Amino acid sequence: MKLVSYWDHTAATPEPSYGAVVGESIVDLATPAVRTLREALTTEGIDGISRRLAKKGPAEGISLSNVKLLPPITEPHKILCVGLNYLLHAKEANLPVPTRPSVFVRFSSSFVGHEEPVLLPAESEQFDYEAEIAVIIGRRARRVSEAEAMQVVAGYSCMAENSIRDWQRHSNQATPGKNFVGTGAFGPWLVTPDEAPVPEEMTVAGRLNGETVQHDSGANMIFSIPQIIAYLSTFTELLPGDVIATGTPAGVGMSRKPQRYLREGDVFEVAISGLGELRNPVRNGF
Structure with a gap:
């Protein structure tokens, strides 16, 4: 479905x-x-x-x-995000490959739906794009093993888990740069596992104004979705409708030479095989 x-x-x-x-x-x-x-x-x-x-x-x-x-889930209890989960993205950021998932939290107010404008905050000119696979939890889960982790998945969706890079670097916590209102996008729908490819066979692409700027496979995640679910469910109970962002591939604007950040009038699309396409224009915010 x-x-x-x-x-x-x-x-x-x-x-x-x-x-x-x-x-x-x-x-x-x-x-x-x-x-x-x-x-x-x-x-x-x-x-x-x-x-x-x-x-x-x-x-x-x-x-x-x-x-x-x-957004497919309009008011999730939790939106948990994993950073640096593709090897080439860690390399382009000049950061060591993590040995455990790097986890941060986003608020539901930071996301809009398909075709809605994402908002460039007045406080920054470093609005960066991030194409990601989103996982939606379908049942309560606490201390789930990797072997059982996929049984708690309700489905998958496309996510633009965008960042305000200068605010992200204000401290060693990513929270400020990840939670400006309307800076991310999520959708257009939730695809149930019976109609979706297995995550390792999903290709993740980010397109900026029609040009492919990110492209990788779910098989190249540093931490697989079962590993992520097992890790997260160790320290918190996952609830139905909770959303997990699984990390972005290489090609983000911050690492390009010259750097390329989102500007008003741009259009960013996330295309994931078997899940569809999420499209959002960029508009100056408030």
Whole structure:
């Protein structure tokens, strides 16, 4: 399944909802008691969502052209991000290859959905792009082994886990440079594991104004997704709808000569095989 969170502009009383993409339409799956995809993952899981979709008719679809796509999980409990997870990216940054995952946290307010502008803060001219595979957790997980880790995955999505580089370097904590409002993007949908390639077979590409500036394979992660999930679930309980950003490949603007940061009018796209494409224009923020 491809699951989305969205805003239906044509509804009599528009409000956020969620559903499944079928062709060029969305079949709404929200109920009065369960309005969000995160709540659905918590209460019934992917299997329950699939069963309810099977009971819906094709006439119940809403055209994709009539909706605004939101981040697939609109209010996750946690967004956990792994830095320096591709060997060539560590090399281009002139940093040692990590022996343990480098983890930081982002807030949901720092992300927008597909086709929404990402915002260049007035405080910086070092707005950098980062294409990544995002993992969405589907069930509670604490101290999960690597062998069992993939059983807690609800699906995958595309993420532009962008950075404000000068603010990222204010201290040894990445938090300030990762959490300006609307600087990242996430979407367009969650693809369940049964319809997605295994992560090692996913190719991750970042395109700036149509030019491929990042390209690598999930097979080249320093820490695999099972290793990341096992590590994270050791120190915190992962909850349904939690999001994990798995690191960006080489080719970021900071490491280019000359450096190339995002500017107003640019368009950055994240394309991941089997997951789709996330597209966001860049606009001056506030």
